[in-house]
Amino acid sequence: MKAFGKILGLVLLGLLLIIVALGFALTHLFDPNDYKDEIRQIARDKAHIELTLNGDIGWSLFPWLGLELHDASVATMVKPTEPYAALQMLGLSVRVLPLLRREVQMSDVRVEGLNLRLTRDKEGHGNWEDIGKLPATAGTDATGTPPAATEPAPETGAAAEKPPQPIRLDIDSLTVNNARVEYTDERTGKSFSAESIQLSTGAVHDSVNIPLKLTAFLSANQPALRVRTELNGELRIARALQRYQFEDMRLSGEVTGDPLQGKAVTFSAQGQLVLDKAANVAEWTGIKVSANQLRALGELKVNDLDKTPQVSGGISIAQFDLAKFVDSIGQKLPAMAEGSLSKVELVSRLAATPTSLALDDLNLKVDDSTFSGRIAVEDFAKQSLRAVLKADTFNVDRYLPPKSAEANSATQVRQAEVASTEADALAGAGSTPLPPAPTKDAWSSERLLPVERLSKLDVDADLTFGQLTLQKLPIHNAALKATGQGGLLTLANLRGDLYEGNFETTGTLDVRQPVPALNLQTKISRVPAEKILESQGKNPPVKGLVTLNSNLTGNGNSQKALIETLNGNASFVINNGVLLNANLEQQLCKGIATLNRKTLSGEPRGKDTPFQELKGNLTLRNGVASNPDLKVRIPGMAVNGDGDIDLRVLGMDYRVGIIVEGDTSAMPDPACQVGDKFVGIEWPLRCRGPLELGAKACRVDNERMSQVAAKLAGERISEKIDEKLGDKVNPQLKDALKGLFKR
Structure with missing residues (x-):
């Protein structure tokens, strides 16, 4: 046996040597x-x-x-x-x-x-x-020889063969x-x-983890971009199951190029990737993503890979400084208050398709505000935005661009003019000349709306706020519903509580035409007028609870253009108010003293005039509001007015009449005691000047004062005729004599 084994070994060795020799040869x-x-x-x-x-x-x-x-x-x-x-x-x-x-x-x-x-x-x-x-050469192949005749396909056997094993x-x-x-x-x-x-x-x-490392430099020319990438992980391929896994995937790199304006984005992504072709499912779990300051966690799952992929999952973005992040990628945010967008974080579930994205169960924190609800883009191509959000508090002013240098300069010039006129009015207690009518435009001509962007907007928003700050106005329980499609934006409702009152606004903005058209309806109920004006940095000429109903239209894409084309109507009532520094009593006193041919012993300054009600109706035509029925109820007197408010220059021009209704109590100056003979007489005033002055721009109307004097003189003569003639003269003759002197 040992000899046989030895012989067999020698034979095998010989064969091996022969095979090696043949291979070598x-x-x-x-x-x-x-x-x-x-x-x-x-x-x-x-x-x-x-x-x-x-x-x-x-x-x-x-x-x-x-x-x-x-x-x-x-x-x-x-x-x-x-x-x-x-x-x-x-x-x-x-x-x-x-x-x-x-x-x-x-x-x-x-x-x-x-x-x-x-x-x-x-x-x-x-x-x-x-x-x-093959090249398109008729009848020949690449070598110039005719193609071989096609052999008939062999007949298929009765039983189908088993597919070959992979x-x-x-x-x-x-x-x-x-x-x-x-x-x-x-x-x-x-x-x-x-x-x-x-x-x-x-x-x-197969079915074993394969360590993998890949590095590359990616680039594009339009726009110019360059990306350095490195990919590491362990790939697992199960071909029989059609399942592919990329475990401990780590992708990192850096992006530079023209869109980043000389800046660079350092990015990384980690997680576990699974592709199951048999189930048409892909998953990315344990997601960790970073890009400069941004850090995010999440998980994603994609179903229906063989049809229209459906993405679902969740995302969590840790608090980061969005303003600095945007700057770090070479982009610029619109101008806004310093410190805005410095604290942003997001947690949400998401659902997406190749054409849409929805963030559900959203919790978004922006600076001091917290939003919850849903945001969705239903169609990327149409930019169809849908939003249902609820916020605890949000200050819109913080994110609006500041006024331009031109607008600030115009505002400062106007404020200086108004302040000078107001100082003169208060110093003279109404004895200075009537203020001149304003002539300078009060509104900016800068472009107001991004018409091109609005014309493509497809939006449906339903927003509510615990407190909304807009134009420095603290609006509580605010609600906004708006839609926009095809260039027509509709404000279905904007309402809220403002101070002790409330307001509601509806309207449309049509940008389908070359010149944008605005239509706005507003209802304001018992809102303090002075607080509205104070919030805009203006000294209020009046206090009181204002109720306003208006229906206005305008055209243009600047404040100036909209005001100059403002048309419509409005009605207003101010209750339980005060005309600040108006001193109507002093104006009345001055008129009476003039008729009494007496001189006032003093010049009282800055006396307010309380009133029970101030109301009227406005008809607007191209920025000028006509107010034919201004009425003010003041204890002991009534005030009627007729005039215009020129919104283009924020000026007013009124003719006002003050009527003593029977209160003959002592006036502040002996020279203007009312007495019974002045009851029922309409004392004329002229109010002209900047709208901000209010009643401080009112002066005795000397032109109409002569008519009052003539009327009073005629009445005194009538009294003398009655006293002298008594009943001895024919009544018709007596009336004729009275009429002669009253003319």
Whole structure:
């Protein structure tokens, strides 16, 4: 037995030596470089590609079937002189015996200097579309020989054959060095590339974690962008289950380019990726994403990969400074108050499709405000925005752009003019000349609305606020409902509690035409007028609870244009108010003293005039409001007025009459005691000047005062006639004499 074993061993050793010798002879005596032309012809005939082999072909036979290609390129048969792929070296080897068992066991696979060029011409045709195609030459193939006759397909057996089992893949490692992929679109002039591609893996086995590292530089030309990337993780491929996992995925890099205005974005992403093609599901769990100051966590799941993908998941963005983040990526936010958007954080569930995105169960914190609800973009192409949000508090003014230098300058000039006129009025207690009518525009001509953006807006918003600050007005329990589509924006409702009262506004803004058109209806109920004016930085000329109903229209895209085209009507009532520093009593006293031919002993200053009610109706025509029925109820007297308010320059011009209704109590000056003879007389005033002055711009109307004097003189003569003639004269003659003197 020992001899037999020894003999068998010697035989096997001999066979092995023979096989090695044959392999050595084949690999050293057979040179594949001598058959390059035949190899190229086989590539043309079988694969319909143009293979160029400029370098040497190295090979080995046993136990590894090895191959090395140097300086090779591949082109299509349609454009054989324009290679779409080239490489400096490809090296791989396969074990021979496992191939017989349909197993591929490979050693290290190395690719050096791969260069892949993909182009789409001006007609939209891509060069990769010609791979495997013959040139359009009738009746001949690339070699000029007629194509072989098509052999009839063999008949299918009665029983279908079993599908072949997938080839088992087994590679020691895969290495790609200095590869480059380039895509160019001649129609648009855009190009994209991935350069310096470095790929290395560990052993590649089915259903086993494969360590992987990939680095590359990505770039684009429109706009100019450059991205440095590095990808690490462990790839697991289960081909039988059609399941692919990328565990402990870590992607990092840096982005620079024109859109970033010289800035750079450093980014990273981590998590576990799973693609299950059998179930048409993909997942990304354990998400950790960062971009400069931004940090986010979350999870995503995609269903229906074979149809319209449906994305669901959740996202959490930690508190960060949005203003600094935007600046760090080379962008600019609209001008707003310093410190705005410095604290922003978000938690939400999300749902998305390729054309939509919805954030549900949203909790958004912006500075001192907290929002909850839902935000959705129903159609990216149409920018269809839907929002249902509830906020505890929100200060709109904080995020509005400040006034321009032009507007600030105009405001300062007007304030100076008003202050000077007001000082003169108070110093003279109404004895100074009537203030001149304002002539300077009070409104800005700067562009007010982004018409182009609004014309494309598709929005449906339903917002509520515990407290909303707008134009410095503290609005409680505010609610806003608005829609916009096709250039027509509709304010369905804006309402809230303002101080002790409330307000409600509806309207439309039409930007479908060259000049925007505004239509606004407003209802204000018992809101303190002085607090509204004080919030705008103005000294109120009046106090009281204002109730206002208005229906106004205007056209234009600036404050000035809207005011100059303002038309409509309004009615107003102010209850339980005070005309501040109006001193109507002093004006009345001055008129009475004039008729009494007496001089006032003093000049009282700054006396307020309380009233029970101030009301009227306004008709607006191109920025000028006509008020024919101004009425003020003051204890002991009534005030009637008729005039205009020129909103274009914020000026007024009124003729006012004060009527003593029977209160003959002592006046503040002996020279103007009322007495019974002055009861029922309408004492004329003229009020002209800046609207901010209110009643401080009123003076005795000397022109109409002469008419009052003539009337009083006629009444005194009538009294004398009655006293002298008594009943001795015919009544008709007596009336005629009275009428003569009253004219």
